[in-house]
Amino acid sequence: MNQHCVQNAHNKLIVNKAREMGIACEPLVVGCEDFLELSYRGKNIIINKTRSHKMTLMAGLLAKNKEATNLLLRRCGLPVPDYIVVSQTSEEAVRFLNTYRLVTVKPLDASRSAGVTIGIRSEDDLNQAIQTARLHSDTVMIQKYVEGTDYRVLVISGKAIGVLEYQPAFIVGDGRSTIEQLIYQLNEDQLRRNNIGEAGSFQTISVESKPLLMHLQEQGRTVQDLLDIGERLELFANGNILADRISEIVTDRTERTCPFNVSVAIEAAKALNVDVAGVDIRCKDISVPLDDDNGGILEVNALPDMIDPHLFFQGESIDVFKAYLQYLFEE
Secondary structure: OOHHHOOOHHHHHHHHHHHHOOOEEEEEEOOEEEEEEEEEOOEEEEEEOOEOOOOOHHHHHHHHOHHHHHHHHHHOOOOOOOEEEEOOOOHHHHHHHHHHOOEEEEEOOOOOOOOOEEEEOOHHHHHHHHHHHOOOOOOEEEEEOOOOEEEEEEEEOOEEEEEEEEEEOEEEOOOOOEHHHHHHHHHHHHHHOOOOOOOOOOOOOOOOOHHHHHHHHHOOOOOOOEOOOOOEEEOOOOOOEEHHHOOEEEEEOOOOOOHHHHHHHHHHHHHHOOOEEEEEEEEOOOOOOOOOOOEEEEEEEOOOOOHHHHHHOOOOOOOHHHHHHHHHHOO
């Protein structure tokens, strides 16, 4: 197969792994990467990146709608943070903010982190966040902000393949390097783990970024300041910030995740009948069972990222693309 005809990162990795496994793999339509056709031992299937041929249209539609997702998850007794759905700023929205004091606003049916604002505390910020979300969706979900860290559980055919942690980027001082030097080192360390020539979730941090410089200024710092040995510095503000502007450090937490939380992710995918899913969880401690105090499920993705698991799973972790392809052809 001509590799130059494949540009999408997921498709490149699928094609490469399929070739290793003796599976024929070509774009269904020349010049279009929306669909890949795979052939193995007389069986032909068509997929859309990490969407399998086994996923139903209804499952995809349910996963895309956050309100429908949360309703079905709650029916199954799974932990979902409180939320409301609105089309504009309203008395109900303000009451919800006043009740929880800290909320997240997200488009109801947009994908990934587009239009999501986290850490909202004031009515003015709430109004702005709703306007931003409505650029991506006619209706908006306002959800109780969950303290803690973001995790994603990759589930394939009812099995949890692994768990990744996503922390907003930070640096740790060594007593001799400036903030600027430590940021350059962080960029290099994160990107060095990428051996396939494709970017993962980590977005390179610019030392000239206005949000970064403003965040440092608020703390009385500049990029030329030194950090003491062991001193940790968060590089992003923790309130009223668009989620897709945050660079994240990705770490494998598969071994640390408690079995109950793994089972919750599996049940969440099952509740929506999504066979290949990325289940997003936010909690204070992934090694402790989820509950009202420790966090809950934020989203179930029906087109899950497999690049991050491919890059960041450690040690004896499962080859995610091999697991995906094996699932596609299992009886």
